[in-house]
Structures are given as C-alpha cells and as structure tokens.
Amino acid sequence: xxxxxxxxxxxxxxxxxxxxxxxxxxxxxxxxxxxxxxxxxxxxxxxxxxxxxxxxxxxxxxxxxxxxxxxxxxxxxxxxxxxxxxxxxxxxxxxxxxxxxxxxxxxxxxxxxxxxxxxxxxxxxxxxxxxxxxxxxxxxxxxxxxxxxxxxxxxxxxxxxxxxxxxxxxxxxxxxxxxxxxxxxxxxxxxxxxxxxxxxxxxxxxx
Numbered sequence: 001x002x003x004x005x006x007x008x009x010x011x012x013x014x015x016x017x018x019x020x021x022x023x024x025x026x027x028x029x030x031x032x033x034x035x036x037x038x039x040x041x042x043x044x045x046x047x048x049x050x051x052x053x054x055x056x057x058x059x060x061x062x063x064x065x066x067x068x069x070x071x072x073x074x075x076x077x078x079x080x081x082x083x084x085x086x087x088x089x090x091x092x093x094x095x096x097x098x099x100x101x102x103x104x105x106x107x108x109x110x111x112x113x114x115x116x117x118x119x120x121x122x123x124x125x126x127x128x129x130x131x132x133x134x135x136x137x138x139x140x141x142x143x144x145x146x147x148x149x150x151x152x153x154x155x156x157x158x159x160x161x162x163x164x165x166x167x168x169x170x171x172x173x174x175x176x177x178x179x180x181x182x183x184x185x186x187x188x189x190x191x192x193x194x195x196x197x198x199x200x201x202x203x204x205x206x207x
Contacts, residue, residue, distance in 0.1 A: 067112050069094040071120035072101035085112050091120075098122075145205040148186070149179045159200050166191050180206045 062083045067090050070076050074095025081089060088108040097103055102121045112118075146159055148170060156167035169190045174180070177188075183201055186192045 065112065065114035065116075067115070068117040069120070070117065072098045072122045073120050074098060081112065083114075086110060087112060087118065090118065145203055147207050148183070148204050149174065149206055159203050161196055161199050166196075182206060 064080050065083050065085070066078055066080050068078050069090055073091065074097075076094065079090055079093045081093070086108065087106065087110045090112060091097065091108070097120065100123045102123045102125065106118075106120065146155055148156065153164070153167045153171060156162050156170055157164065162170075166189070169192070170186070173189045180186065183204055183206055184197065185206075186197055186200075186204075187194070
C-alpha cells in the first residue's frame with residue numbers, strides 16, 4: 001500500500017514542482033509592476049507637461065477684444081486681440097509706426113479695452129494743434145479775424161496751417177478772380193481742401 005502511494009507521489013511530483021515555479025514567477029511579475037507604479041505617477045516630465053497644459057488653457061480662456069488703430073501706422077484698421085493686450089501689440093499688428101509718426105505721448109504699455117480707438121499722430125500735428133489753440137484763444141481775446149480779401153502774405157501766414165505756398169496761392173486767386181465772396185471760395189484755391197478750411201475757418205473772414 002505504501003509503495004503504491006509512493007509511486008503515485010513520484011508520478012505527480014514534477015507537475016507540482018512546475019506549478020510552484022509558475023506561481024513564483026507570476027508573483028514576482030506582480031511585485032515588480034507594483035514597485036514601478038509610484039515612479040510612473042510622480043514622473044517629473046509628466047508633471048511639467050500638465051502645468052504647461054494648465055497655463056495654455058488659462059491663456060486661451062481670455063476673451064477677444066476689437067480695437068481700432070488710426071493715423072501714422074502702416075495698416076490702419078480694426079484688429080482683434082486678447083483681453084488685456086497692450087498698446088504695443090496693437091501697433092505691431094497694424095504693421096508698426098510710419099517714419100513720420102510721433103509716438104511721444106503714447107503709452108505703449110497701456111492695457112487695451114474692447115472698442116478702444118487709438119490715433120497715432122504724425123510729426124508736427126501736436127505742435128500744430130497747440131499753435132492753433134493758442135492762435136484761436138488770441139483771436140478770441142482780441143475779437144479779430146484776418147480778412148483774406150485784404151491780408152498780405154505775412155498776415156495770411158499768421159493763420160494756422162497757412163504757409164508761404166498757400167498764402168501765395170490765395171493772393172494769386174485774388175489777382176485772377178477777385179475778392180472772395182465767401183470763406184468756402186477758398187476751396188477753389190490750390191492746396192486748400194475741406195480739412196484745411198475747417199481748421200482755418202475760425203480765424204478768417206471776408207469783407
């Protein structure tokens with residue numbers, strides 16, 4: 001009886017040993033996988049990528065605004081920017097300043113708001129506006145306007161935006177056509193358009 005049991009045990013022993021070995025190998029694989037989990041969860045490169053994604057998502061959530069750029073820039077017009085954009089970004093989008101732009105009074109670090117309109121002045125415009133305001137105040141104080149039918153070249157050049165060429169053109173018109181009947185007759189003079197007339201009208205008269 002014992003010899004029979006011994007023979008049967010010897011017959012199954014290789015299978016038992018093989019099963020034990022397989023179980024040991026499987027156990028070691030699971031232990032190795034568990035040990036690697038913390039490394040994968042706290043990998044530095046994975047954490048940095050996540051932070052970058054968060055920053056980009058935050059940036060993209062800013063609303064769009066539309067601003068208008070006018071004056072001495074390469075491409076005046078309407079431009080779409082992100083909320084909180086600064087003036088220099090709008091200038092860059094419009095192609096940058098022209099050579100004759102006067103940016104002295106512009107704050108390029110200014111944050112822009114939706115529907116904002118920015119005018120970039122040309123060189124000499126600021127001085128002209130100051131001079132025009134000074135002349136206007138002086139004329140109002142004296143209660144005098146320059147009679148373009150009687151003024152000589154020097155008197156005509158006291159009018160804002162009237163230089164030697166325009167003064168000469170006014171005198172030539174008077175010699176050729178006669179006296180001005182209305183200040184709007186100045187539009188017939190070479191070099192004088194609607195904008196110029198609008199600027200000088202407060203300082204002139206016809207008598």
